[in-house]
Amino acid sequence: MTDGKITTVRLGDGGPEVGVQGLGCMGMNFGYGPSDAGESRATLERALELGVTLYDTADAYGAGENETFLSPFFKAHRDEVVIATKFALSIPPDDPTRRIIRNDPPYIRSCVEASLGRLGVEAIDLYYMHRRNPDVPIEESVGAMAELVREGKVKHLGLSEVTGAELRAAQAVHPIAAVQSEWSLFSRDIEAGVVPAARELGVALVPYSPLGRGFLTGSFSNAEKDLTADDFRRQQPRFTGENAAANTALLEPVRAVADAHDTSLGQIALAWVQQQAQVHDLPVVPIPGTRKASRVEENTAATGIVLTEAELALLEPIAAEVAGDRYADMTFTSAGRE
Numbered sequence: 001m002t003d004g005k006i007t008t009v010r011l012g013d014g015g016p017e018v019g020v021q022g023l024g025c026m027g028m029n030f031g032y033g034p035s036d037a038g039e040s041r042a043t044l045e046r047a048l049e050l051g052v053t054l055y056d057t058a059d060a061y062g063a064g065e066n067e068t069f070l071s072p073f074f075k076a077h078r079d080e081v082v083i084a085t086k087f088a089l090s091i092p093p094d095d096p097t098r099r100i101i102r103n104d105p106p107y108i109r110s111c112v113e114a115s116l117g118r119l120g121v122e123a124i125d126l127y128y129m130h131r132r133n134p135d136v137p138i139e140e141s142v143g144a145m146a147e148l149v150r151e152g153k154v155k156h157l158g159l160s161e162v163t164g165a166e167l168r169a170a171q172a173v174h175p176i177a178a179v180q181s182e183w184s185l186f187s188r189d190i191e192a193g194v195v196p197a198a199r200e201l202g203v204a205l206v207p208y209s210p211l212g213r214g215f216l217t218g219s220f221s222n223a224e225k226d227l228t229a230d231d232f233r234r235q236q237p238r239f240t241g242e243n244a245a246a247n248t249a250l251l252e253p254v255r256a257v258a259d260a261h262d263t264s265l266g267q268i269a270l271a272w273v274q275q276q277a278q279v280h281d282l283p284v285v286p287i288p289g290t291r292k293a294s295r296v297e298e299n300t301a302a303t304g305i306v307l308t309e310a311e312l313a314l315l316e317p318i319a320a321e322v323a324g325d326r327y328a329d330m331t332f333t334s335a336g337r338e
């Protein structure tokens, strides 16, 4: 940290300069049970004071509600924030377990207009394809996204949950600033193909769910028992039943490292993700999600923690031992197509 602010890094070779940790805003309106609008607004303001500039949303979060909620904050700080949103995914409100994925150009165009309207800004700084529909050639989708850049509606392009091969094909059409995929002590499948491709192509990694959706902080240990009925995490195999108990035991080495640094478990989980930038030699900007200002303070403080080789070695085996997939349906992830 310098001047009480986190350091900055460039997102991909031609991407925007951002604080080395972003903020995931999804939970402010969607997925993780009840939230308090005032507390969320205070969280956004505190994050900005601490040098967080990359704010992550999507049209799928609350069917546009999340973008609408963030709009006043973005408009008040337009020159200081980097707005990242996404298209491609819709979740029918009457069946939150279903996923509809569209990547066709007319749909992309209708989505960008709708997001710009809800956000109330003239351009989106980083526009991601949220999920891949393999029925549409990626060149066609990225071609349509590139047109949005030419028209000034979008400044930079990103892809979420793509494979290494899909990223290479996309980059041949238009520069990609960032790949957003799940990456944490519990989820390391992208290290096989996606991370090497990103490094080779000069693309940044934006790890989502770097706190394992909160599980790595120890704040819940069984989604069915600890979280509300509408919480998305109750659908994720690793957080329920016997898997949850087995995975709770995997936090012991994280606790040992946290004790050695006199930090929280979550800070060690975040420090591990941040340190993958050095391990894999590429820009890494995790976007932990929180609705509490005090947690932004805790999470950004983790950017200053450096884990030793011995500590990295102690944490190394965890991911391979995690019981249960990260989604009930892995076909929507890069790992499901690799």
Ligand SMILES: NC(=O)c1ccc[n+]([C@@H]2O[C@H](COP(=O)([O-])OP(=O)(O)OC[C@H]3O[C@@H](n4cnc5c(N)ncnc54)[C@H](OP(=O)(O)O)[C@@H]3O)[C@@H](O)[C@H]2O)c1
Pocket (backbone or CB within 6 Å): 023, 024, 025, 026, 027, 032, 056, 057, 130, 160, 161, 180, 181, 207, 208, 209, 210, 211, 212, 213, 214, 215, 217, 219, 266, 287, 288, 289, 290, 291, 292, 295, 296, 298, 299
């Ligand atoms: N591209 C994609 O497909 C995709 C998928 C999922 C998420 N995302 C994006 O990534 C962002 C982050 O992922 P995520 O929210 O799923 O998971 P996460 O960042 O791993 O964890 C978020 C959870 O951890 C809790 N938390 C945060 N800081 C904490 C702290 N210091 N101590 C204790 N608990 C803490 C949060 O609770 P509180 O909110 O109550 O603080 C929330 O329940 C999302 O907001 C979203 O923007 C993208």
